Amino acid sequence: MKVLNVRTRWGVTGRAVAAAMTIVALALGVSAVVVAQLVSHFELRSVDHTLTLEANTISSLVRSHTIAEVRSFATSSAEAVQVMDPSGRVVASSADLVGEGPLVATSAGGHTAGSVTLPSSPLGSGEPFRVRREFVSRPDGTWIVLTGESIGSVVSAIRDFSAGLLLTDLAITLIVGLLVAALTRRALRPVAMMRARVDSIATSAVHQRVPEPTTHDEIGHLARTMNAMLARLEGAEQRQRRFISDASHELKSPLAAATTELSVATAHANTANWTEVATSVLGDLEHLRALVEDLLVLARIEESPSTTAESEVDLDELVREEVIRLRRISNVRIDLSDLSGGRIHGDRTALRRLVRNLLDNALAHAHSLVRVAIKTQRDVVELDVTNDGPSIDPAQRQLIFERFARLDSGRSREIGGSGLGLAIVAAVATAHHANVEVRDAHPGTTFVVAFPHHTTSSLEVN
Numbered sequence: 001m002k003v004l005n006v007r008t009r010w011g012v013t014g015r016a017v018a019a020a021m022t023i024v025a026l027a028l029g030v031s032a033v034v035v036a037q038l039v040s041h042f043e044l045r046s047v048d049h050t051l052t053l054e055a056n057t058i059s060s061l062v063r064s065h066t067i068a069e070v071r072s073f074a075t076s077s078a079e080a081v082q083v084m085d086p087s088g089r090v091v092a093s094s095a096d097l098v099g100e101g102p103l104v105a106t107s108a109g110g111h112t113a114g115s116v117t118l119p120s121s122p123l124g125s126g127e128p129f130r131v132r133r134e135f136v137s138r139p140d141g142t143w144i145v146l147t148g149e150s151i152g153s154v155v156s157a158i159r160d161f162s163a164g165l166l167l168t169d170l171a172i173t174l175i176v177g178l179l180v181a182a183l184t185r186r187a188l189r190p191v192a193m194m195r196a197r198v199d200s201i202a203t204s205a206v207h208q209r210v211p212e213p214t215t216h217d218e219i220g221h222l223a224r225t226m227n228a229m230l231a232r233l234e235g236a237e238q239r240q241r242r243f244i245s246d247a248s249h250e251l252k253s254p255l256a257a258a259t260t261e262l263s264v265a266t267a268h269a270n271t272a273n274w275t276e277v278a279t280s281v282l283g284d285l286e287h288l289r290a291l292v293e294d295l296l297v298l299a300r301i302e303e304s305p306s307t308t309a310e311s312e313v314d315l316d317e318l319v320r321e322e323v324i325r326l327r328r329i330s331n332v333r334i335d336l337s338d339l340s341g342g343r344i345h346g347d348r349t350a351l352r353r354l355v356r357n358l359l360d361n362a363l364a365h366a367h368s369l370v371r372v373a374i375k376t377q378r379d380v381v382e383l384d385v386t387n388d389g390p391s392i393d394p395a396q397r398q399l400i401f402e403r404f405a406r407l408d409s410g411r412s413r414e415i416g417g418s419g420l421g422l423a424i425v426a427a428v429a430t431a432h433h434a435n436v437e438v439r440d441a442h443p444g445t446t447f448v449v450a451f452p453h454h455t456t457s458s459l460e461v462n
Contacts, residue, residue, distance in 0.1 A: 024176045029169060036162045043154045044130065048115045051132035054079045055147040062136045062143050067091060080129075080148035086141025103131050103146050117151070127152025190219050194226060207234055246404050247295050250419065251288065258284040294420035297353065298403065301427040315342040315383060315451070316374050318355045323372070326359055332366050334359075338373035342381040344451045346432045354428040357421040358385040358447055365389035366444070381451045388444040397438040401426040425449075 071092040074081040083092035118129040131148040194210040212223040265272035366387035373384040404419035
């Protein structure tokens with residue numbers, strides 16, 4: 001038995017037992033009524049058969065014999081017998097009904113033959129009585145033949161049979177209830193273990209998991225779903241801890257630099273060059289602002305908010321807009337000769353951030369040239385950003401997409417940036433179901449982002 005939507009083990013057990021017992025009791029009750037009706041029907045049918053044979057015999061006598069012969073036969077009959085002439089007068093009867101009026105009124109039921117049950121016997125026993133009526137046509141009119149028999153024993157047998165069925169129903173219902181209770185408790189035992197484990201898992205121990213049963217039923221699916229949820233919570237907690245640790249570490253550097261600069265200048269207020277101090281502190285604050293902005297963007301992407309801003313985006317248009325901006329502030333040549341049209345679906349603001357970060361990274365490490373290309377192949381739109389700077393060791397190519405990752409070979413803090421640019425690129429690409437990889441350009445490095453033609457992002461970056 002498989003049970004879900006559990007509040008408490010005993011609560012579910014009680015509801016399951018009550019439901020099972022109700023269903024079984026109703027089924028058995030209906031079955032008992034049907035069986036009792038069938039038994040009653042066949043028993044009465046047997047009585048009617050005997051009465052019909054007796055009535056047919058007397059009817060034959062009424063048609064072809066004299067009244068004296070009919071009276072003689074009726075008096076000697078073992079059944080209760082009455083014969084009435086067309087006027088409704090009893091002209092012949094069995095010995096036990098001599099002097100009694102008609103068993104059934106002549107007007108009851110018209111002129112239709114059939115059987116009827118009287119609530120009490122006319123013989124004084126008080127038991128139910130079954131009467132069969134037949135009509136006989138003679139030249140002088142229609143005669144009526146009545147044959148009857150006490151059915152007290154039949155009614156008693158049916159009553160005893162029904163009582164036996166009732167007791168059997170109660171016993172079966174009780175057995176089924178106990179069986180359902182046992183099976184329900186057994187089925188809910190894994191749920192109770194999971195509940196106890198979840199109660200024991202504190203916020204500092206989300207690495208723990210609930211026990212998973214070996215069965216492949218709803219209970220097993222519930223356990224695996226709960227463990228998957230705990231795994232996601234553990235991952236979220238680890239990302240949060242890493243985010244706080246990285247952010248606090250990176251924020252200390254510009255704050256410490258600005259504090260030191262101002263402390264030294266204040267200590268030598270008369271000789272300090274306050275213009276240089278202000279310029280230096282403003283640089284640190286600008287670095288701090290960019291760092292905080294990137295941290296917020298990355299946090300928003302990694303949390304995957306439900307709001308989306310889906311639209312068709314011309315990737316080449318975003319590239320051209322960003323290149324115009326960069327050409328105003330950089331002397332590095334940017335080659336767009338291989339730039340073709342590329343249309344994808346996604347969040348325009350997030351995709352602009354991806355393009356900007358890739359170009360900023362390329363300019364930061366290029367010697368003299370950055371090449372940007374867009375290629376469309378079947379269902380893929382590929383964005384390639386190449387710089388002619390130092391290459392990246394293949395063993396470190398995944399590391400550069402981590403937050404605050406900086407490689408030793410020409411990629412130090414002095415180059416600038418927050419160390420979050422490529423992490424944001426990777427997060428935006430993942431949200432748009434795109435793949436990011438790093439290739440050697442000989443010389444230099446190429447960053448390749450492959451988008452499907454119809455991507456569906458899961459983020460909105462403001």
